[in-house]
Amino acid sequence: MSPDVLARVVVVKGDITRLRVDAIVNAANNTLLGGGGVDGAIHNAAGEELYTECLTLGGCETGRAKMTRGYALPAKHVIHTVGPVYRNGTFGEPDLLRSCYRESLELAAGAKLETIAFPCISTGIYGYPVTAACVIAVETVAAWLASNELPRVVTFCCFSEKDAALYRERLGRRD
Ligand code: AR6
Numbered sequence: 001m002s003p004d005v006l007a008r009v010v011v012v013k014g015d016i017t018r019l020r021v022d023a024i025v026n027a028a029n030n031t032l033l034g035g036g037g038v039d040g041a042i043h044n045a046a047g048e049e050l051y052t053e054c055l056t057l058g059g060c061e062t063g064r065a066k067m068t069r070g071y072a073l074p075a076k077h078v079i080h081t082v083g084p085v086y087r088n089g090t091f092g093e094p095d096l097l098r099s100c101y102r103e104s105l106e107l108a109a110g111a112k113l114e115t116i117a118f119p120c121i122s123t124g125i126y127g128y129p130v131t132a133a134c135v136i137a138v139e140t141v142a143a144w145l146a147s148n149e150l151p152r153v154v155t156f157c158c159f160s161e162k163d164a165a166l167y168r169e170r171l172g173r174r175d
Helices: 037-046 048-055 093-110 130-147 161-170
Strands: 009-013 023-028 065-069 077-082 115-118 153-158
Touching: 009 130, 009 161, 023 037, 023 093, 037 048, 048 065, 065 093, 077 093, 093 115, 093 130, 130 153, 130 161, 153 161
Parallel strands: 009 153, 023 077, 023 115, 115 153
Antiparallel strands: 065 077
């Protein structure tokens, strides 16, 4: 990864609902109407208006993404993407996960957003192995940043120190 690209990637450990960025990404399900994990946390923090806007979206296919406002969140927008449920890796899961990252970045760039934060999509309730998901996340984001000016900065927001350490290691850094 080039130093220019690396300088545009941040790893933090924490709650994504607290981040003051242009968009946080939600690891949603096909209904886009909320659930557990990071999805539940985002809906709780954003308030009822987020649910109301999500009702108008008509759900979302796996691997795709849709954007809403952030309402009571410090983030201006929420990009809802639906990661694959992991079975054994031979059901298109890697391509679908890659697509979640790429589509989210595309939506952000299309809306001229400068900063975006991702959770570790699919690695909770959907059971995607964390290391394999981290490799896909880092590679897809790095490839995007190498050929696009926006978003300017991408944050990987990990909920556990273990996940954050994995991302830092993958990015070859100590911060
Ligand atoms: N901030 C950042 N990361 C979080 C937070 C948070 N507040 N809460 C959890 N995580 P998951 P999935 C991490 O299960 O696997 C929902 O019910 C968590 O530790 O939220 O894509 C949806 O509606 C893990 O690393 O999402 C779907 O039905 C990561 O977020 C389903 O879960 C993703 O875990 C989606 O499952």
